[in-house]
Amino acid sequence: MPATEEVLLIGAELLQLYPAPTGATQALRGVDVSIRAGRMVAITGPSGSGKSSLLAILALRERPAGGELRWRGRPVATLRRRDLHRIRQREIGWIAQRPTHSLHPQLVASDQIVQAARMRGVPADPAGVLGSVDLVARAAARVPALSGGEQQRLAVAAASVGPPLLIVADEPTAELDDETADLVLSRLRQCADAGTGVVLATHDARAVARADTVLHLRRGVLSGTRDAGRAQETAIDPLGRVQIPDEALPMFPDGRAVFRIRDGHLELHPPGDPS
Numbered sequence: 237m238p239a240t241e242e243v244l245l246i247g248a249e250l251l252q253l254y255p256a257p258t259g260a261t262q263a264l265r266g267v268d269v270s271i272r273a274g275r276m277v278a279i280t281g282p283s284g285s286g287k288s289s290l291l292a293i294l295a296l297r298e299r300p301a302g303g304e305l306r307w308r309g310r311p312v313a314t315l316r317r318r319d320l321h322r323i324r325q326r327e328i329g330w331i332a333q334r335p336t337h338s339l340h341p342q343l344v345a346s347d348q349i350v351q352a353a354r355m356r357g358v359p360a361d362p363a364g365v366l367g368s369v370d371l372v373a374r375a376a377a378r379v380p381a382l383s384g385g386e387q388q389r390l391a392v393a394a395a396s397v398g399p400p401l402l403i404v405a406d407e408p409t410a411e412l413d414d415e416t417a418d419l420v421l422s423r424l425r426q427c428a429d430a431g432t433g434v435v436l437a438t439h440d441a442r443a444v445a446r447a448d449t450v451l452h453l454r455r456g457v458l459s460g461t462r463d464a465g466r467a468q469e470t471a472i473d474p475l476g477r478v479q480i481p482d483e484a485l486p487m488f489p490d491g492r493a494v495f496r497i498r499d500g501h502l503e504l505h506p507p508g509d510p511s
């Protein structure tokens with residue numbers, strides 16, 4: 237494990253371009269980001285804002301079209317292919333948006349864990365790892381026989397084998413029920429608490445609530461950063477209106493809020509929230 241809080245990744249002025257019929261799509265425009273060991277970072281933003289593009293760069297799966305990326309101080313652009321491959325295999329756990337994309341369809345669940353351990357160069361402990369996501373009973377099942385939630389738990393378990401220095405997950409709780417989402421997020425949080433850097437793209441308030449830092453993207457630009465536990469300042473316009481942070485919007489899905497003044501503080505709650 238790296239020293240606590242070691243900076244694993246630094247991206248400066250990251251740019252990503254994709255070909256499009258009308259010229260290039262600028263998926264990322266000048267994004268600055270740093271990822272530390274032992275921290276969980278949630279990347280939020282509307283569909284098409286660049287979250288997956290940024291994750292692919294942070295997982296060293298794609299090269300940025302511009303800007304500079306450093307992995308543990310070394311410029312990624314200067315890494316030899318072999319070193320890059322080794323870092324991806326040994327030091328970074330990747331959880332794709334569709335769990336089947338990060339799993340081997342022909343292997344049973346316990347062999348996925350054995351395979352992940354082989355890749356990371358660590359002893360395999362399938363029972364322990366599957367137990368961490370409540371999947372021991374499905375150890376002998378192949379991927380197609382697992383439910384979507386079980387596949388996602390297996391993908392998270394496989395990504396956490398090692399443990400790697402960094403886990404990168406693209407919307408790991410999309411389409412999961414509360415119980416399964418809780419298992420997945422608890423496992424990722426455990427990894428962060430044990431020293432792994434965790435980055436996830438998400439639209440999910442449950443994931444945002446567990447993160448140490450929230451980065452908000454809008455049209456390829458970083459439009460906000462919030463550190464957990466740190467108060468964020470916002471302006472009150474002349475009509476008394478306050479802009480709430482984008483990452484808090486999922487707490488108010490029908491666009492309504494209840495406020496209460498208590499002990500000199502203004503509280504904002506979703507309607508129906510008993511607190």
Ligand SMILES: Nc1ncnc2c1ncn2[C@@H]1O[C@H](COP(=O)(O)OP(=O)(O)OP(=O)(O)O)[C@@H](O)[C@H]1O
Binds near residue numbers: 261287288
């Ligand atoms: N391989 C690609 N080829 C062309 N354009 C792409 C490609 N990947 C992404 N884009 C474009 O880049 C922009 C950012 O896409 P990206 O997938 O990073 O957004 P996102 O925030 O992850 O979206 P979502 O929440 O829907 O997954 C979009 O305009 C998208 O259409």
